[in-house]
Structure formats: C-alpha cells, structure tokens
Amino acid sequence: MALRPTIRFASLDDQPQSGTVLVLAGEGATLSDAAKASDPSGVLTRAAEIAEFEGKLASTVDVIAPEGASVDRLVAIGTGKADKLDEIAWSRIGGVAMAVARRSTEIAVIADVPEHAVSAVDVANLAQGVLLRSYTFDKYKTKKSDDAENKPADKAATITVHCADPAAAEEAFKAAQAVADGVMLARDLVNEPANMLGPIEFADKIKALGELGVDVEILTETEMTKLGMGALLGVAQGSSRPPRLAIMRWNGGAEGEQPVAFIGKGVVFDSGGISIKPAGGMEDMKGDMGGAAAVTGLMHALAARKAKANVIGIVGLVENMLDGNAQRPGDIVTSMSGQTIEVLNTDAEGRLVLCDALWYAKETYKPRFMVNLATLTGAIMVALGQHHAGLFSNNDELSERLTAAGLVTAEKLWRMPLGPEYDKLIDSKNADMKNIGGRFGGAITAAQFLQRFVGDTPWAHLDIAGTAMGSPATDISQSWASGFGVRLLDRLVRDNYEA
Ligand code: BES
Numbered sequence: 001m002a003l004r005p006t007i008r009f010a011s012l013d014d015q016p017q018s019g020t021v022l023v024l025a026g027e028g029a030t031l032s033d034a035a036k037a038s039d040p041s042g043v044l045t046r047a048a049e050i051a052e053f054e055g056k057l058a059s060t061v062d063v064i065a066p067e068g069a070s071v072d073r074l075v076a077i078g079t080g081k082a083d084k085l086d087e088i089a090w091s092r093i094g095g096v097a098m099a100v101a102r103r104s105t106e107i108a109v110i111a112d113v114p115e116h117a118v119s120a121v122d123v124a125n126l127a128q129g130v131l132l133r134s135y136t137f138d139k140y141k142t143k144k145s146d147d148a149e150n151k152p153a154d155k156a157a158t159i160t161v162h163c164a165d166p167a168a169a170e171e172a173f174k175a176a177q178a179v180a181d182g183v184m185l186a187r188d189l190v191n192e193p194a195n196m197l198g199p200i201e202f203a204d205k206i207k208a209l210g211e212l213g214v215d216v217e218i219l220t221e222t223e224m225t226k227l228g229m230g231a232l233l234g235v236a237q238g239s240s241r242p243p244r245l246a247i248m249r250w251n252g253g254a255e256g257e258q259p260v261a262f263i264g265k266g267v268v269f270d271s272g273g274i275s276i277k278p279a280g281g282m283e284d285m286k287g288d289m290g291g292a293a294a295v296t297g298l299m300h301a302l303a304a305r306k307a308k309a310n311v312i313g314i315v316g317l318v319e320n321m322l323d324g325n326a327q328r329p330g331d332i333v334t335s336m337s338g339q340t341i342e343v344l345n346t347d348a349e350g351r352l353v354l355c356d357a358l359w360y361a362k363e364t365y366k367p368r369f370m371v372n373l374a375t376l377t378g379a380i381m382v383a384l385g386q387h388h389a390g391l392f393s394n395n396d397e398l399s400e401r402l403t404a405a406g407l408v409t410a411e412k413l414w415r416m417p418l419g420p421e422y423d424k425l426i427d428s429k430n431a432d433m434k435n436i437g438g439r440f441g442g443a444i445t446a447a448q449f450l451q452r453f454v455g456d457t458p459w460a461h462l463d464i465a466g467t468a469m470g471s472p473a474t475d476i477s478q479s480w481a482s483g484f485g486v487r488l489l490d491r492l493v494r495d496n497y498e499a
C-alpha cells in the first residue's frame with residue numbers, strides 16, 4: 001500500500017496559509033464565504049468562469065496561485081445539487097480531492113458548501129473517500145513511474161479538512177476510518193499474488209485481527225478431516241500447500257445473542273485443477289479469494305469500530321491445483337453434511353469449498369442468517385456485467401436489507417432467481433448431486449448447489465466474480481481489487497443488527 005495520508009480536522013475560521021487548497025463549489029459554481037476567503041485575488045473564480053465550470057459533482061477546476069499568495073494551488077471541486085449530497089457523493093468528493101492533490105504533500109479541504117449544512121458524518125465520508133482513493137498496490141515496485149496514480153509516494157501527504165465542528169468530525173471519522181481500513185485490507189489480500197499468499201499466509205493475516213479483539217480459530221487439514229469436510233479437502237488435495245478454515249468471532253453485542261454469519265470463498269489460486277483453465281487471463285485467479293478477503297476486511301471494520309453486534313466470519317482457504325494427487329473429474333466426495341457430490345468439473349471448486357464452510361457455520365453457530373460471498377461464476381459476469389453483484393437468497397427480508405445497503409454504499413446487488421426447476425439440474429446419476437448444471441444459467445445452478453447446504457437458515461449468496469476484481473475505476477477506487485462487500489456488509493450490520 002502507498003504511504004497513507006494523515007488526516008486532521010480544523011475549524012473553518014482557521015484559513016490555510018500554504019500548500020494546495022481545495023474548496024467545494026455547489027451547483028452553478030457557487031462558493032461559500034469560507035471558500036471565497038480562500039481565493040482573495042479571485043483567480044479561482046475567474047478560472048472557473050473561463051473554464052465554464054458549473055459545479056457538477058466530482059468536476060474540478062485547478063489553478064496555480066498568483067504571485068504573492070501564500071498558498072501554492074487552488075482547486076474547486078463541484079458538489080452538484082445540494083439535495084443530492086448523500087454518503088456516496090461525499091466519499092466521491094473526497095476521492096476527487098485526493099486525486100487532484102496527488103502530487104502535493106500539504107493539502108487543505110474547505111468542507112463548506114452553500115445551501116447545505118455540512119455535518120460531521122459528511123466530513124467523515126469525505127475523509128473516507130480520501131483514504132480509499134489514496135490506495136495503491138505498489139509494494140513490489142522498486143522503480144518510480146511517471147504515472148501519477150501509480151507513482152509510489154516518497155512522502156506521505158497531510159490533509160487538513162476544515163469544517164464547522166472539527167471535534168465532531170474527528171469522532172465520526174473513527175468509524176469511517178475503521179471501514180476504510182477494512183476495505184484496504186480486502187484490496188491488499190486480493191491484489192497479493194498467490195506465491196506470496198497461500199492458505200497459511202492468509203490465515204496468518206487473519207490471526208492479526210486478534211489485536212483488535214477478534215477471537216480467531218484456525219482449523220488445520222487434520223481437524224477438517226475429523227469433521228468430514230470431504231468437499232473442501234477434495235479441492236485442496238492437488239496443492240502442496242495445505243488448506244485452512246479460519247473462524248473469526250467478534251462479540252460486540254449482547255452476551256448470548258445469536259450471531260450473524262459471513263462466509264467467504266478463499267481459493268488463493270484457481271488453476272481450474274485437472275479441468276484446467278485456458279492460459280489467457282489465468283493470472284486473475286489470484287483474486288479467487290475475493291469473498292474471503294471481503295469477510296476478513298469486514299471483520300476488521302466491525303472490530304475496529306467496535307460494532308455492537310455478535311458476528312461470525314468463516315473463510316475456506318484452499319488452492320486449486322493440478323498434481324498427481326489432484327481430484328479427478330468423476331470423483332465422488334462426501335461433504336460434512338453427509339451429502340455426496342460427483343465432481344464433474346474440477347473448476348467448479350468454489351461451491352465445494354463453500355458447502356462445507358456453510359454447513360459448519362450453520363451447525364456450529366446456529367446464526368440468525370448467513371451471507372456468503374464468492375467469486376463463484378463467470379456466468380454472473382455474463383448476466384450482470386461489472387456493476388452489480390448477483391444476489392441469491394431464500395429470504396425476502398434479508399434480500400431487501402442487502403439491496404438497500406448496496407444502494408447507499410454504491411456496492412449494488414441484483415436479485416437473481418432460485419427454484420426447483422433449477423435445482424433439479426444438479427441432480428446426479430451417481431451421487432446426491434453433481435457440481436455443475438448444464439450449459440444455461442450457470443450462476444443460478446451454482447447458487448442452487450449452495451442452497452442444498454443451508455437448511456432453513458435465512459441465507460444469501462453474493463456472486464462477486466464481476467465486482468471484486470478487474471473492477472472499473474471509480475472516484476474512490478483505482479485498484480484492480482475493489483474491496484467489494486466490506487462497505488456493503490458493514491452497512492447491513494450497522495443499519496439492521498446493532499443494538
Ligand atoms: N473462480 C471461477 C469463477 C470466476 C471466473 C471468477 C472469472 C472470476 C472471474 C470459478 O471457480 C469457476 O471456474 N467457475 C466456472 C464454473 C464452471 C466450470 C461450471 C466458470 O464460471 O466457468
């Protein structure tokens with residue numbers, strides 16, 4: 001990760017005297033009095049007129065301060081219509097601020113707009129956007145690049161956000177920062193190449209959550225064998241690196257209160273196994289642990305902001321490889337549930353990992369609900385592209401809550417169907433089920449497979465194959481790995497399950 005910017009909060013009365021100064025401009029490029037005070041010569045106002053800057057959300061106008069001014073640069077960032085300034089808008093404004101000030105080390109943001117009383121939470125969301133945009137994955141770059149966005153910084157920036165109530169902003173920022181840290185942890189895990197991050201290394205990163213008060217338990221191969229996790233172990237048997245099942249418990253809620261559970265697919269590399277994938281683009285399969293990364297990032301966020309809820313995170317960590325000992329097409333494995341599975345395609349491995357993790361979660365914790373996340377199918381990308389993750393669920397209330405959380409965080413979900421017509425497509429001649437359906441509806445038959453392991457527990461499956469990696473760049477993410485799911489699920493918990 002790049003050098004993290006330091007974020008501070010100051011009063012609006014306290015005018016910045018040096019560095020880059022960013023002001024916010026409402027629709028029509030209107031400036032607040034505080035913003036005007038930052039542009040005594042009027043050079044920014046003039047530039048805005050000449051550039052026909054209209055104050056549209058996330059648009060900018062940028063000038064070098066004139067001779068004699070104490071500051072170096074002046075930038076106006078548009079905030080759009082005052083009544084549309086929601087959480088996403090504020091984080092986007094922060095992201096744009098970070099981007100335009102990328103080469104500066106001393107940055108001041110005047111968080112004041114006409115016709116909108118900027119709250120402490122607005123300021124915290126802006127600061128969260130700054131952090132998320134500042135993320136780059138450059139730990140393996142030894143040479144400097146001219147590409148501003150990817151340039152390894154040699155000096156961390158200090159960003160001072162001037163606002164109406166700095167103390168309240170500082171307080172609100174604690175939670176926003178906890179969540180940003182969770183998102184960046186998830187991005188780091190997904191970006192990390194598989195030679196550096198196998199199941200054991202991933203489990204070690206999870207153990208580090210112990211410092212935040214998360215109770216961590218790591219199951220080894222021997223323990224999983226005792227539990228009868230034949231489906232997960234079948235996937236792992238072709239790799240020289242042994243699997244792990246990591247369990248994270250955050251007990252921030254009332255004692256004895258039934259927990260909620262999040263389960264992630266953690267295939268550290270998916271070669272496809274004996275049903276090997278084509279070479280082109282196979283490197284992307286280092287990100288096939290995006291579900292596990294989101295669960296880990298979420299647990300970090302919840303613990304760091306001391307969420308008042310009891311939450312379980314479980315991730316199945318395996319590598320899907322080819323080997324003399326690898327699982328073969330046609331093999332029949334017995335899952336922990338006792339149900340048998342005919343493995344017709346070793347590349348449909350995610351569901352084999354998740355079915356044992358879901359069953360274990362359900363049996364061990366009797367959760368209020370289970371939400372699993374997985375980069376499960378290419379078919380979901382065909383169906384939804386990269387702007388919605390697929391949502392499959394046996395419970396309307398849970399679906400609605402997830403969908404609502406997706407809209408406020410811009411981590412959008414689209415509900416897909418489940419039903420007996422699809423379920424029967426995975427019946428097998430030789431076992432209780434097979435691990436692939438037919439040619440059609442591949443994301444749905446994968447979800448049907450998972451549903452056979454959740455019983456009556458309210459459950460949702462998020463297929464994040466299109467959203468967790470290779471993600472389109474946004475104002476708050478320029479990274480190949482987006483960290484999708486962390487902000488969404490933090491919001492789900494915050495809005496519905498905290499005391
Ligand atoms: N990890 C892949 C799905 C995937 C593909 C994620 C592309 C992200 C980008 C998964 O394990 C897989 O290989 N799925 C197969 C299933 C098929 C064999 C039924 C697929 O989607 O082709």
Ligand code: MN
Nearest residue numbers: 270347348349
């Ligand atoms: Mn696969």
Ligand code: ZN
Nearest residue numbers: 267270288350
């Ligand atoms: Zn996979």
